[in-house]
Amino acid sequence: MAYDRATHHVIVTANAPPPPLPCPSGLACLRAVSTADAPGRSAARLSTERDWSFGSTAIAWRASDGGRAASPVACHTSMKHPFPLKEIARQAGVGLATVDRVLHARAGVQDAMAQRVRQAIAELTRQRLQAAPGGSVLVIDLVIDAPQRFSRAVQLALEGELPSALPSAFRIRFHITETARPEDIALTLARVRKRGSHGVLLKAPDHPVIRDELSSCAKVHLPVITLATDLPDTPRLAYIGLDNESAGGMAAWLVAQSLNGRPSAAGAKALVVLSSRSFYGEEQRESGFRQTLARLAPSVGLVCVSEGRGIDYHTTAPVQMALDQHPDISAVYSIGGGNRAILACLEQAKRPVAVFVGHDLDRDNRALLAQGRLSAVIHHDLRQDMRVALRLFLHTRHATPRRHVQALAAASLITRYNIPPDHDAM
DSSP states (O other): OEEETTTTEEEOOSSSOOOOOOOOTTOTTOGGGSTTTSTTOOGGGEEEEOOOOSSEEOOEEEEEETTEEOOOEESSSSOOOSSOHHHHHHHHTOOHHHHHHHHTTOSOOOHHHHHHHHHHHHHHHHHHHHSOTTSOEEEEEEEEESOHHHHHHHHHHHHHHGGGGTTSEEEEEEEEESSOOHHHHHHHHHHHHHHOOSEEEEEOOOOHHHHHHHHHHHHTTOOEEEESSOOTTSOOSEEEEEOHHHHHHHHHHHHHHHHTTOTTOTTOEEEEEOSOTTOHHHHHHHHHHHHHHHHHOTTOEEEEEOOSTTOHHHHHHHHHHHHHHOTTEEEEEESSOOHHHHHHHHHHTTOOOSEEEEEOOOHHHHHHHHTTSSSEEEEOOHHHHHHHHHHHHHHHTTSOOOOSEEEEEOOEEEOTTSOOOOGGGO
16 A cells, blocks of 8 residues: 555555545645645544545545534545446446546535445456456345344455355345344335346345335346345245244254253243244244244243344333343243343343353354353354355356245254354455
């Protein structure tokens, strides 16, 4: 990496983002700190914000005044990149005029829109570096409503599998939310359909407006693959992910093994925490858990709470209420996440449990397993899911798609004694 003082460009030779840089001395084009635009501000009061383009990097600087952040500004009058404006606009989901204003550091663009343009250039850059020259390029949209920790794991898995599709190349557009309304997710799908795409990888709640939009996608031959939670009886191309009902049965087996034979097992209850009942996959996990536990430990009752969306601060209140109302809770099956919040509630109430089973080996759960605060995590290989999805999308380019496919992944039971290496953190 080198800084060219003549052009004010930072030249990047690796595809990984460099560490934050101090503002280069003598940089005369910091428009936001001129006396006309930002009186009283100085370059010494700037903090950095990284932004990437292919071959060179545009470093954006955010002026602060009394703790308030101003709009991002460019360190040079134009952001260099090799991509057509139309390609950036399609990746970002914004208009050509917005892209042009951001690239030339012109006023009149909201911070959120500017960030989408910069993120689009970063994604295009990363994906171009992974692509082989001469191969076909398929544009795929990842539409996912989930806690950030899961969305990030999916994104890393998907990007990690892109080289496996060579010589074909995929360009991924990300549409990631945590607590979106079904109507907003349907609107995102409609925009994708109208803009054009080679396929959609979707994790979304089961709702009529989303089902209707999947029917509209099918009419224009836009293949949709559901991830982690299915939308049955819709014209989606395939479902990929866990056999959720079997995963719930696995959790019930572990709870039964932990409680059976204990003096307190008679009349004990298991707390089942869902992120939302609108996710079909979570209801499948609960159903599998309920049926298997009734067979293996019929004396153990169930207490179910939901709508915490897998987010800690939303999960706390319903879990606290359940603990207050049920002093005999002795086990926890966390279907939808929010495990740090659940553990905090148990500790605050001084209510240790015999077993705590979660899902997904994300960064939070890795740490909790290693600390012995979780008993086990039901996990499967997300990269295998992504590999299957990419092959299915490639197949639709060369053959008539066969709908209602299920690509069920095998589940693994992970404890603190068999945590696999985190390759994405290396």
